[in-house]
Amino acid sequence: MIRSIVRTTGAALVAGLVLGAGVTGQGRPHIDPLAMRILKASDALIQQAERVHFRARINYDQVLPTGQKLQFGGDLDLAVKRPGRIVATYRGDLDVKKVFCDGKRVTLYDQAANVYGVIQVPEKLDGAVRAMAEEAGFSIPLIDLVCVRPGFERFSRIQSGHYVGVHRIAGVPCHHLAFTGPKVDWQLWIEDSVRFLPRKVVITHKTLPGAPQYVAWIREWDFAPNLPDALFTFRPPAGADEIEFLKPGGKK
Amino acid sequence: MSRVRAIAIPVAAAIAALLGVSTSAGAQYAWGGWGGWGTGIYVPQQMTQAHPVVRNVPYRVGKWELPKPVGTYVPAPPAGAIGKAIGGKQYFQAGPDFYLKHGQGLIVATPPLGGVLDRVPIGSESIRVGAVEYHAYNGAFVRRTPKGFEIVPAPVGAVVDKLPEGATETKIGGKRHYLAGGAVYRPYYRGATVVYQVVEPPKAEPAPK
Numbered sequence: 345m346i347r348s349i350v351r352t353t354g355a356a357l358v359a360g361l362v363l364g365a366g367v368t369g370q371g372r373p374h375i376d377p378l379a380m381r382i383l384k385a386s387d388a389l390i391q392q393a394e395r396v397h398f399r400a401r402i403n404y405d406q407v408l409p410t411g412q413k414l415q416f417g418g419d420l421d422l423a424v425k426r427p428g429r430i431v432a433t434y435r436g437d438l439d440v441k442k443v444f445c446d447g448k449r450v451t452l453y454d455q456a457a458n459v460y461g462v463i464q465v466p467e468k469l470d471g472a473v474r475a476m477a478e479e480a481g482f483s484i485p486l487i488d489l490v491c492v493r494p495g496f497e498r499f500s501r502i503q504s505g506h507y508v509g510v511h512r513i514a515g516v517p518c519h520h521l522a523f524t525g526p527k528v529d530w531q532l533w534i535e536d537s538v539r540f541l542p543r544k545v546v547i548t549h550k551t552l553p554g555a556p557q558y559v560a561w562i563r564e565w566d567f568a569p570n571l572p573d574a575l576f577t578f579r580p581p582a583g584a585d586e587i588e589f590l591k592p593g594g595k596k
Numbered sequence: 597m598s599r600v601r602a603i604a605i606p607v608a609a610a611i612a613a614l615l616g617v618s619t620s621a622g623a624q625y626a627w628g629g630w631g632g633w634g635t636g637i638y639v640p641q642q643m644t645q646a647h648p649v650v651r652n653v654p655y656r657v658g659k660w661e662l663p664k665p666v667g668t669y670v671p672a673p674p675a676g677a678i679g680k681a682i683g684g685k686q687y688f689q690a691g692p693d694f695y696l697k698h699g700q701g702l703i704v705a706t707p708p709l710g711g712v713l714d715r716v717p718i719g720s721e722s723i724r725v726g727a728v729e730y731h732a733y734n735g736a737f738v739r740r741t742p743k744g745f746e747i748v749p750a751p752v753g754a755v756v757d758k759l760p761e762g763a764t765e766t767k768i769g770g771k772r773h774y775l776a777g778g779a780v781y782r783p784y785y786r787g788a789t790v791v792y793q794v795v796e797p798p799k800a801e802p803a804p805k
Contacts, residue, residue, distance in 0.1 A: 441788060452785065452788060454785075454788075454790050456790075457783065457790045459772070459783055459785075459790060461785045480785065480787070481785075481786065481787040482785070482787040482788035585771070585772040585783075587771075587772070587782075587783045587784055587785060587790070588784055588785070589784065589785045589786075590755070590784045590785065590786045590791070590793070
């Protein structure tokens with residue numbers, strides 16, 4: 345149904361993006377209610393799920409001062425079991441990291457250095473994610489997709505939002521949404537079905553030199569994965585040492 | 597035949613420092629959710645000899661030549677290199693680079709304590725400890741003194757992204773530390789990035805009677 349609305353208005357919206365840069369006649373930013381509705385529908389579905397598992401391919405730019413861009417990437421495997429369990433493995437070109445949250449503690453493991461850090465966190469997912477950001481200064485890639493997030497506050501600073509059209513990601517027709525914010529612009533492709541699953545994310549850090557981009561292709565969404573509690577418990581590998589977190593923004 | 601070791605290793609970090617961006621924010625950008633929302637250019641943190649993922653990142657930026665990474669081999673002293681005896685070793689200094697003889701040629705060494713530069717090395721990481729500003733490059737710390745920019749011992753409290761070449765792991769009080777150039781480094785996380793803080797060396801154990 346949404347698609348039919350889109351087909352009639354899509355071209356006009358794209359034209360609006362090109363011509364008006366998302367600004368209405370009154371000079372105020374335009375946020376398309378259709379784009380917001382799809383975004384919120386997607387959020388609601390994922391955030392109601394008791395168990396979620398997905399995989400993602402992430403690529404990101406490194407900009408050298410010459411303007412030359414290098415692209416690096418990694419593969420993410422993320423599982424969440426509410427109220428507060430998270431396990432994530434990120435195998436990247438430059439680092440391999442794992443995060444375990446058992447509902448009480450979060451452990452961040454770095455494979456190259458063979459070290460891990462632990463912080464105590466609230467029982468629920470959202471609180472745990474917030475504690476990671478505020479007390480330890482890190483976040484899990486794409487965790488924003490599954491919880492009410494520190495990142496979502498940025499969503500409240502959306503300056504404009506557009507519905508671009510229906511475009512395929514890995515063969516699946518998706519609602520292509522485009523938003524702008526003060527520091528980043530982002531695009532989201534959400535599956536055109538009752539499942540409203542995010543399939544792709546592109547973030548443009550427009551205020552940084554060379555406007556590096558972060559791209560994630562999300563696949564293998566599963567809302568009934570087998571997730572035994574033991575999966576969320578960190579067992580230090582041989583020789584691993586615990587280290588502390590420096591307080592974000594300053595010394596220990 | 598001489599073999600050129602992996603150059604370029606800390607160069608990206610140096611390049612980022614050149615622009616005055618925070619490398620920790622950069623790391624956060626790479627790793628963090630939604631791209632981390634970080635404000636910084638991404639800088640690879642794991643570019644070490646043991647983990648050579650990226651090689652040959654250009655270390656000349658426009659007309660500026662960055663300090664050469666420790667271990668870079670050259671067949672002959674670069675133009676303008678000056679012979680200097682520092683701490684009982686014979687170095688050839690060219691700008692911020694200190695060379696030692698290595699086989700038929702020369703190899704870039706960790707800058708020696710007491711070495712003096714005429715300017716802050718391009719791409720060095722600016723680190724403030726208390727009221728004093730240091731510049732870190734190639735595992736060494738530079739501070740302005742009446743002699744110029746002098747290589748000084750690692751200041752306690754400084755946090756660096758990368759250990760000096762040849763740092764060795766040890767346990768102090770059951771915790772992992774590293775020893776390099778007479779300084780003691782303790783690993784911490786800064787965000788999701790492993791960094792190293794210079795700490796006070798442990799008090800000598802009282803000798804058993």
